[in-house]
Amino acid sequence: MLDLVWLIPALPLAGFICILLFGRKLGDPKAGYFATAMVGASFLVTVGVFADMMSKTAEERSHLRTLFQWIPVGSLKVDLALLADPLSITMCLFVTGIGTLIHLYAVGYMHGDSKFSKFFLYLNLFAFSMLMLVLGSNMLVTFLGWEGVGTCSYLLIAFWHQKDSAATAGKKAFITNRVGDWGFMMAMFFAFWAVGSLDYSVINHSLLSTSTATAIALFCFIGACGKSAQLPLYLWLPDAMEGPTPVSALIHAATMVTAGVYLMCRISPVLEIASNYAGWIIAIIGAATAFYAATIAVAQNDIKKVLAYSTVSQLGYMFLAVGSGAYTAALFHMITHAFFKALLFLGAGSVIHGMHHEQDMRRMGALRKLMPITAITFIIGWLAIAGVPPFAGFWSKDEILLFAYDKSPILWFVGLVTALLTAYYMTRQVIMVFYGKARWNDAHEEHGAHGDTEPHESPWMMVTPLMVLAVLSIVGGAINLPFSHTTERLVTWLEPVVVVRESTTAKLPLAIIAIVVGLVGIGLAIIVYAKHRVKAIEPQILADAWGYDRAVSNFMGGPGRQAFDGLAWADGHVVDGAVNGTGALVRSIAGKVRKLQTGNVRTYAAAIGAGVVLLLMWFVVVRGIL
């Protein structure tokens, strides 16, 4: 079964090709079901590979499957090879599993869209690219998938490109990611320069010098910052919400944005060799992003923007874990986050669908009676992300906070404040959407007569994934319970491939503090938004994301633009001027010299005669021959 690992990415690729050829003929909704079936089949193969891997001993679990030699140039030999090991299969399991659910959901969500089959074309291509990213046995195959998911992300954010904002958001994501890609490429160059290979097995097991390892780790982290939306490159993720909601759930919450975390875990042995400050940089940026994004989420009114900033914040947690050396905790949180954030996004999508494409939470309220299943599942997701035991998010967040405390109590404190804010803004969202007064009618009166505006529950293919993900969000923590070594299944499972560290801090007091803080956050939000005892604090600066976005726009639109205009002027006048000047000079000289060609035969004859005489003179007089 391990040999069949190539089938995992091949099935979505086959789906992509079939929809490319016959998508229009299949149409709505058959193309969607077909795409779902392909990713579902891929999930089944992954489960098979996983089961096979489980039956082997820990040492035999890594399996390299070389498909063909890709680039054999001199000393650079790169194979298109897939590496099936506990880490990549874990990633594959949740990528294909959640991918299948979201594909199914999208069949309902995208129903009636004029580009229905094209949507699933991109989704299948995304699944293929993501699986290549995860399964690649060397950095270049990973980079291939990395760029593939970036392209799909661009295509899907700008899916409704007739909307200006969507087209702009797509471009923004694409360009911001280029900055990160530069880091990834630099890391590859460094790795190749240091060990002469791009294979993870070689890079991770060679004796790198501390400085080289630091360079590789930090450049990889720049790449990860771009893909996983960390400061200062997080800008594109909130805007990416212009895409259809299933895309936000699949790409911008559950899978693609975790690619950066995956990469850091993949090269965890390199990170261990790297200088101490590399870990500190990663941990500080992670903690700063987590806190920063959480403060912004407090003041957002768009149902998806809240979740987007929440995603940035949770990814910050994962990098905090990576920087603290807790790679398994990062992966654990990545998995549970994939469950509950996909659930929350799909729930939000269900609400938007039911509200006839209304996204402003100020125009919602009291939806729990009209959309019972969405409301219940959303509330489960809320409890999971807020860190209420025994839901999944509690276990993974607690694990990260534990290791952050080992690293530094200050990082732990920042993480704790973030947890408080997380519980606060998620409670705010739940109250604004599902409780309180129904406000959708006043909203639509402003728009003028809109006919039947009663929100409705979504169809079965949208609700089923919600229920499955809700169950996973409840029990997801069970894969890694901190009670004893045997219940830490994820850690044991990942031990052969990822560096595992033991924590020395007492777990129980920290866990109790975390629970209390989470409950305080929930309580505060209830006092403010449900009971209206205290006026809500939503300063404009938070709604504007601390003005960072605008500062970047202003800089790039003002001084930055002028600098680039100056550069363009220099290019047009200095560089082009030198090139064109040389050309013009040659032309003008040639224009004068060509006058010598008079076309008069007798002039030529005279020139030949004079030349002969001069040559003879030279021979006779100067050289003295004869």
Place this chain on the structure above:
Amino acid sequence: MIAAIATPTTTWYLLLGAVLFSIGVIGVMVRRNPLILFMCVELMLNAVNLTFVALARRFGDIGGQSTVFFVMVVAAAEVVVGLGIVVAILRRKPHATTDDMAELKG
């Protein structure tokens, strides 16, 4: 004494060749009729032939005489092509001079 003076030496032939060659060169540079031009070129060729033969006889070297055959063969071929071109030009433009044919000037 007179007979001795009257006996032509190699120098006479060389001088004659030089004079003929110079007439040819001046003719090419001064005249404008293509046919005359052509004849001047022939004159130069044959002046060279004359010096070849004279010097071959003077030094008793057969190489000079055999070179003349090559020159004559090449000259014959050249005449065929050159006369053909001249005739073609004059057919198109009667009374054309070489100065009229300057279409390829820079």
